[in-house]
Amino acid sequence: SFVNESDIFGVIERLVGKLFQALLGIDLLTLYPSGSFPRMTFAESMRRFGNDKPDLRFGLEHVDLTELVCQHGGGGIPFFKEIADKFSRGEYRKDLPEEIIKAIVVPASANFSRADGDKLEAFVRSMGAKGLARAKLGDAGEWVQSPLSKQVSDEMRLAINRACDARPGDVICFQLGPTDRVHTLMANLRVHLAKRL
Incomplete structure (x- = not known):
């Protein structure tokens, strides 16, 4: 044989x-x-970690929210809706999207402050990102310390909380845009967070 x-x-x-x-x-x-x-396959590695050589010594896996956001038509968040609309019009293929929406959850045990969030935003901006959307979960799963809380629909917020397995005190960090850039930004953010935590 x-x-x-x-x-x-x-x-x-x-x-x-x-x-x-x-x-x-x-x-x-x-x-x-x-x-x-x-x-793991290349596609799985990119989806879960944003690169093809992930450090598996820690969690902080990415959560791809693209399909979920599309199902909710953006869920009231304008920059989510822009991407959802492109998918609904057929401009993007679901199997090979040009733009994606990803999240990473910072656990409550990190005692993540607003100042820490500002530092993370400065970190991703230094890599070319426009910013870093984020939301901290309150005791009832509501989003606090976030401008997104005024825009997001209840259904979208609950769906994202479930998809991210987020708990009260956790902070969900979002990144969206061109697929390659989001993978790179989130991979670097993951490693940066792991060093901090």
């Missing part, structure tokens, strides 16, 4: 496992009991 991709991965994974054990004293089988390293 012929050697396939899975066979090659198996040989390399066993070799790397033995090298880590012999040289570093690290037993990779305790980290990966199945004996295989985690695998």
Whole structure:
């Protein structure tokens, strides 16, 4: 029979496992009991982390809200509606969108202040972003400390909270625009947040 991709991965994974054990004293089988390293497609890596070489030592995964926002017609938020309208008119393909809307959730345990939000916004602006929309969740799931709270429909807010699995005290940070730029900005924001947290 012929050697396939899975066979090659198996040989390399066993070799790397033995090298880590012999040289570093690290037993990779305790980290990966199945004996295989985690695998994901390029598309999944871009969707969840914004790049093709994600640091998996921490969470802070991205949440792609594009389809959800389109289902709600923008949900009352003008810059969400612009993108939703382009999809509804057929200007963008859902399988290969030119623009996307992504979120990342900063957990309440980070004690994220308004000043911290301003620093994050300055960080993404330094990379070419127009800004960083954000909303902090109040005790009842309402959005506080955010101009979006006056625009967003209740249905859209609840749907975003659910999609992001956001809890009271969490801060949802949004980025939207050209797909490649959003992936890059959010990937860098994720790593920046991980260093801070």
